[in-house]
Each structure stands twice: as structure tokens, then as C-alpha cells.
Amino acid sequence: MSNEILTPHEMAEADRLAIAAGPFSGIQLMCNAGAAVAAEVLRRWPAAIRAHVLCGPGNNGGDGYVVARLLADVGVRVTVWAEGRPKAGSDAAQAAAECPIEAQPISGFHPEGGDIVVDALYGAGLSKPLSPSAVAAIVKCRKAKIPVVAVDLPSGISGETGHPVGDEAFRAALTVTFVRKKPGHLLLPGREACGEILVADIGIGAEIIAAVGPKCFENGxxxxxxxxxxxxxxxxxxxxxxxxxxxxxxxxxxxxxxxxxxxxxxxxxxxxxxxxxxxxxxxxxxxxxxxxxxxxxxxxxxxxxxxxxxxxxxxxxxxxxxxxxxxxxxxxxxxxxxxxxxxxxxxxxxxxxxxxxxxxxxxxxxxxxxxxxxxxxxxxxxxxxxxxxxxxxxxxxxxxxxxxxxxxxxxxxxxxxxxxxxxxxxxxxxxxxxxxxxxxxxxxxxxxxxxxxxxxxxxxxxxxxxxxxxxxxxxxxxxxxxxxxxxxxxxxxxxxxxx
Missing domain, CATH: 3.40.1190.20 (Ribokinase)
Structure with missing residues (x-):
């Protein structure tokens, strides 16, 4: 059933099983995820002046590099702001290498009215407070009053508990998550930080979810x-x-x-x-x-x-x-x-x-x-x-x-x-x-x-x-x-x- 809820650990296990079973490799799943986010940005904010994509060092950041590449391919003005670099040899590193836009340090991020922000800093597995640079980015977005699209979960929110991991977290107009929702999407205050929640199919089938064996569900x-x-x-x-x-x-x-x-x-x-x-x-x-x-x-x-x-x-x-x-x-x-x-x-x-x-x-x-x-x-x-x-x-x-x-x-x-x-x-x-x-x-x-x-x-x-x-x-x-x-x-x- 499609109302299963996956914890961050269960989602990681689903990724592992899906990659082992094929047909998609890790980078292909990442490309599928990034494509789902980019499509929603284009559909909902076609008139945005500029897209700022904030990328972290992990797989969430890898999704962000895919988003930036796909938006740039169709003519959107894109700036990539990075916090750290992906680990060499990782799927995220490959996604970053394939992105034609040179990433700038997130400390220089400065959005303006009419822009849109894609938050691909940290996903549902966040376990420690955000860095001062990431917190500053949140404050800048809030002051500019521009829409934020969160990749997987607004950075700063725990996918396990729905609570902020530190003092600040993004508040998204739209959150695009993958395969299934996580507890943090439904538990407060995470639910309010997510805005509208869209679950995108990236090619991980129901048989993989059944093998993970989740025991939590969205009630309905x-x-x-x-x-x-x-x-x-x-x-x-x-x-x-x-x-x-x-x-x-x-x-x-x-x-x-x-x-x-x-x-x-x-x-x-x-x-x-x-x-x-x-x-x-x-x-x-x-x-x-x-x-x-x-x-x-x-x-x-x-x-x-x-x-x-x-x-x-x-x-x-x-x-x-x-x-x-x-x-x-x-x-x-x-x-x-x-x-x-x-x-x-x-x-x-x-x-x-x-x-x-x-x-x-x-x-x-x-x-x-x-x-x-x-x-x-x-x-x-x-x-x-x-x-x-x-x-x-x-x-x-x-x-x-x-x-x-x-x-x-x-x-x-x-x-x-x-x-x-x-x-x-x-x-x-x-x-x-x-x-x-x-x-x-x-x-x-x-x-x-x-x-x-x-x-x-x-x-x-x-x-x-x-x-x-x-x-x-x-x-x-x-x-x-x-x-x-x-x-x-x-x-x-x-x-x-x-x-």
C-alpha cells in the first residue's frame, strides 16, 4: 500500500535494496529525483527571475546539482551555492561534476524578490544543527520572502521526529520527497515547515518497500x-x-x-x-x-x-x-x-x-x-x-x-x-x-x-x-x-x- 511511512534509516535501506536489485544505479535514482524536483519548479514558478540551488555535501546536495543542471538546460538563470564538497567517488560527486554551473560558497548567497530557492542542503537524515552559513541562508530567504522548494525535507528538520535539530530550519512552500513520506513530514512542527508535500516516484517499487517492512503508516x-x-x-x-x-x-x-x-x-x-x-x-x-x-x-x-x-x-x-x-x-x-x-x-x-x-x-x-x-x-x-x-x-x-x-x-x-x-x-x-x-x-x-x-x-x-x-x-x-x-x-x- 502506498501509505507506508519510511524512517530515514528505512529509506536508506530501500535505496540500497533498489540499487542492488536494479535496473537503476545510485546516480540514476539521483537523476530521477532531481528531475522530479526540476519539473515541479518549472511547472509552478515558470516566471522566476533566478533559481538559487543550495547544495550540501551528501546525496541531498547531489539531487540539487541535478536540479541545477536540468533547470539550466532549459534556459533558467541558475546559481549554485555549496556548503562543502561531495565525497570523491560518490554519486553526489558525479552529479556535481556533470553540473555545468560552478558552485559558489554558500556564505555569498543573497536572494532577491522574484527569485526561487531550491533547498538541497540536508535531507531527512539530518542529525546535527545546521552550520552558521546555512542558518544565515535561512534568515536571508525569510527576509526576502521568496518561495523555497525543499528537496526531501526542509533542511534543519529531523526526518525522524519532525522537530528542528537546531534553532533554525527552512520553511518551504513545497517539499518534494521520494518514494514515501517520512515521519518528519507528518509530525509537528515539521509538517508546517514542509508546506505542500509531493511524493515523487523515482523508480523504487512496492516490492522493495515490502522487503524493508515498514510498520508505520499515514492514517486514512x-x-x-x-x-x-x-x-x-x-x-x-x-x-x-x-x-x-x-x-x-x-x-x-x-x-x-x-x-x-x-x-x-x-x-x-x-x-x-x-x-x-x-x-x-x-x-x-x-x-x-x-x-x-x-x-x-x-x-x-x-x-x-x-x-x-x-x-x-x-x-x-x-x-x-x-x-x-x-x-x-x-x-x-x-x-x-x-x-x-x-x-x-x-x-x-x-x-x-x-x-x-x-x-x-x-x-x-x-x-x-x-x-x-x-x-x-x-x-x-x-x-x-x-x-x-x-x-x-x-x-x-x-x-x-x-x-x-x-x-x-x-x-x-x-x-x-x-x-x-x-x-x-x-x-x-x-x-x-x-x-x-x-x-x-x-x-x-x-x-x-x-x-x-x-x-x-x-x-x-x-x-x-x-x-x-x-x-x-x-x-x-x-x-x-x-x-x-x-x-x-x-x-x-x-x-x-x-x-
Whole structure:
């Protein structure tokens, strides 16, 4: 599938395997890459007065020398500015030798209005801060307010983490990368630095990517639609699953209802709000198609699970932080059975701040209910403080480590939400929107996840689908969105998914 994401190390391995397998040599792949960049420059900026090509000493710089040669061949005024020279005998050295334009030291780079800059200094594998000369070039581009086309990734951004490696990085109008996207293209703030992202085919086929074996993907329907629940002609409500949502006390019942409404709208056959006695009347006044059951204690929760056999449970939204929630979560994990899934959100995550090991041990026990955690950044730090503090880890790797430790699928929320499975698979979501930064939107997401789990979708795929659907509904609704709008806003998204 074409939504694989390659780390810089995996991309290097793909290059190696492709060159070994043929038919393209290393210099031919470099020429293919440079040709893809040059074509985009000519197509998008045909009236540019001058093209400045900034070339580093490695393969990224080699791509730049190809770009400069091809632009000059069709009459574009081109200046090449180099930082260092390519290693003798390398593909980049050959590309530099074939470029008819003599490179000048980057310290003399001076762009003007109407020019365009091709940033081929350093690609996705950058591991140290840029030199003062490269930083000065970034500042000059910013002051001149001219478009930058980044080759592979804007120089200064880590392809692994999406974070600046030093204090400065280019901000591109267009980034042309090759074969597949890298984590730094989708993780913030790298995603914002890239501008528009174009993935160019340079002749490395899908069989090479399969041999590399990436386990990270860009989230979208191609990743999970084959597992999406399609209602059969003979289905009835309980074949479509049953979700139970635990409600909080008198002052905080709304969050559970948001999750319940979202679960119902996302296609589950039956939803029950599990309400303390002192909130039954409040919940009953707001529920029609959603069922209501009194659950005041652990025994009542056990009885509901035994009697009604829910497929998924949501615990945390508006429930209240403390020992009652911890006890309830552990009982569900330990006794509900492996065919049941628990979505733990909000207060459900914070309640284990002082005792995370008890949650992880229960989730990892044989026959335990499945666990999906939905932390935002603050909640992630409470549950996984050491992982959160590790500045060397990308958000992707933090989510993966958290999933492995917790024995559950982790939805690490944010504008660049990462979904990770204990088996190492992960997805980075790219359709997020600031419209979701509104109270209650996370409760809606929990309900969607539970609905897909209850309909038999595997946990990783259900989490990925729910995150994408949640964001897509918000994007289509547009400004003015509040959490109450989201369940109904799912309808056009569902119509497309179900054909």
C-alpha cells in the first residue's frame, strides 16, 4: 500500500535494496529525483527571475546539482551555492561534476524578490544543527520572502521526529520527497515547515518497500477500510454490537452522553448509559434511543456485563478521578473477557497517575479485556512520565513505547495524533483540524472507537478509523463546531465509507 511511512534509516535501506536489485544505479535514482524536483519548479514558478540551488555535501546536495543542471538546460538563470564538497567517488560527486554551473560558497548567497530557492542542503537524515552559513541562508530567504522548494525535507528538520535539530530550519512552500513520506513530514512542527508535500516516484517499487517492512503508516481509509464493519442484510441490533458508557455524577453527566451519542451514530446496534442512581433522572431527560441502566457499584457493573454482554465499554468521560474508577477499570479488564474492549479516556487515564503498573499488569494478563487508551499530551505525561520526558524520542516512538508498556492501543491525541499498537504498528493522522480543540470532542472520539470495536473491528484499525472519521467530520462541518455537532456531522463521512 502506498501509505507506508519510511524512517530515514528505512529509506536508506530501500535505496540500497533498489540499487542492488536494479535496473537503476545510485546516480540514476539521483537523476530521477532531481528531475522530479526540476519539473515541479518549472511547472509552478515558470516566471522566476533566478533559481538559487543550495547544495550540501551528501546525496541531498547531489539531487540539487541535478536540479541545477536540468533547470539550466532549459534556459533558467541558475546559481549554485555549496556548503562543502561531495565525497570523491560518490554519486553526489558525479552529479556535481556533470553540473555545468560552478558552485559558489554558500556564505555569498543573497536572494532577491522574484527569485526561487531550491533547498538541497540536508535531507531527512539530518542529525546535527545546521552550520552558521546555512542558518544565515535561512534568515536571508525569510527576509526576502521568496518561495523555497525543499528537496526531501526542509533542511534543519529531523526526518525522524519532525522537530528542528537546531534553532533554525527552512520553511518551504513545497517539499518534494521520494518514494514515501517520512515521519518528519507528518509530525509537528515539521509538517508546517514542509508546506505542500509531493511524493515523487523515482523508480523504487512496492516490492522493495515490502522487503524493508515498514510498520508505520499515514492514517486514512486505505489503511483500515477492508476491516470496516459493513452491515449485512440479515443483521439486527445486537449483531451490530452493544456499547456501555459509564456516567459520572450529577454535575458531569454530559461527557458520557456525548460518547453514547457518538457510539450510536457510528453504527453500533445498542448503547446503554450506565448511570449512578443520583443521575438517572438527569440522563433520562436527555436520552431517547439510548438505553439507561442504574449502576451504583462494582457488583451492578458486573451484573450488567454478565446480563447484557456488551462488546465495548467507555470509562472516564466525566466519571471523576479516584479509587472507584480504578477499581472499576481493573474489574472490567480482569473479568469481562477477551471478547470485550475497554476504552479508557479522560478521568480514566488520570485516575491511574499514581498506580499505572496496576493498569498495565491487568491489561497484559491472559484473557484480559482489550484496552484502548486515548490520552492528550497532559494525560500521556501523567500515565507515562518517563516516556513523555524523553526528548530524544519522537511522538511516534513515544506512542509505540506506551502501547508496548500498557498492552493496549494508544491514541496519543493532538493535531498530529499518533495511533500505536503493542505489536509495533503505528499510524500518524494527517487530517486533524484545530476545530477539534473544543470541550467534549475527546468524549465523542471515545464513543466512535467503542462503536467500531463493538462491531468487530480489530483494535488498531478501529482506533485509526475513529481518529480519521472524527477529524473528517469536524473538517467538513467547519467553523462554529462544538462537540454536540460531531455525532451528526459523522453522517456524510459514514455515507462515503459505506458506499
Amino acid at each position: 481509509p486505505v489503511l483500515w477500510q477492508s476491516r470496516y464493519p459493513m452491515p449485512a442484510a440479515d443483521t439486527h441490533k445486537y449483531r451490530r454490537g452493544h456499547v456501555g458508557v459509564f456516567s459520572g455524577g450529577p454535575s458531569s453527566t454530559g461527557a458520557a452522553r456525548l460518547a453514547a451519542f457518538a457510539a450510536a451514530r457510528a453504527g453500533v446496534g445498542a448503547v446503554t448509559v450506565l448511570s449512578p442512581g443520583n443521575t438517572l433522572a438527569t440522563n433520562a431527560a436527555h436520552l431517547t434511543s439510548i438505553m439507561l441502566r442504574r449502576v451504583d457499584d462494582i457488583d451492578a457493573a458486573r451484573a450488567f456485563i454478565s446480563d447484557r454482554k456488551p462488546s465495548a465499554l467507555v470509562l472516564g468521560p466525566g466519571f471523576g478521578v479516584g479509587e472507584p474508577l480504578r477499581e472499576l477499570a481493573l474489574v472490567v479488564l480482569e473479568t469481562a473477557g477477551a471478547e470485550v474492549s475497554l476504552v479508557l479516556d479522560a478521568d480514566g487515564i488520570t485516575s491511574f497517575h499514581d498506580a499505572p503498573a496496576s493498569l498495565f499488569i491487568a491489561a497484559g494478563a491472559k484473557g484480559a479485556a482489550g484496552l484502548v487508551l486515548t490520552p492528550h499530551e497532559g494525560e500521556f505525561g501523567r500515565l507515562f512520565p518517563d516516556i513523555a520526558r524523553d526528548a530524544a524520542l519522537s511522538k511516534l516512538e513515544k506512542a509505540r513505547k506506551a502501547a508496548a508498556r500498557s498492552h493496549g492501543v494508544v491514541i496519543y491525541k493532538g493535531p498530529d495524533t499518533v495511533i500505536a499498537s503493542p505489536d509495533g504498528r503505528a499510524a500518524i493522522n494527517a487530517n486533524g483540524t484545530p476545530l477539534l480543540a473544543t470541550a467534549g470532542s475527546g468524549d465523542v472520539l471515545s464513543g466512535i472507537v467503542a462503536a467500531l470495536l463493538a462491531q468487530g473491528m480489530p483494535a488498531f484499525e478501529a482506533a485509526c478509523a475513529a481518529v480519521w472519521m472524527h477529524a473528517e467530520a469536524a473538517r467538513r462541518f467547519g467553523p462554529g463546531l462544538i462537540a454536540e455537532d460531531l455525532p451528526l456531522a459523522l453522517c456524510p463521512v459514514l455515507r462515503e465509507l459505506l458506499g
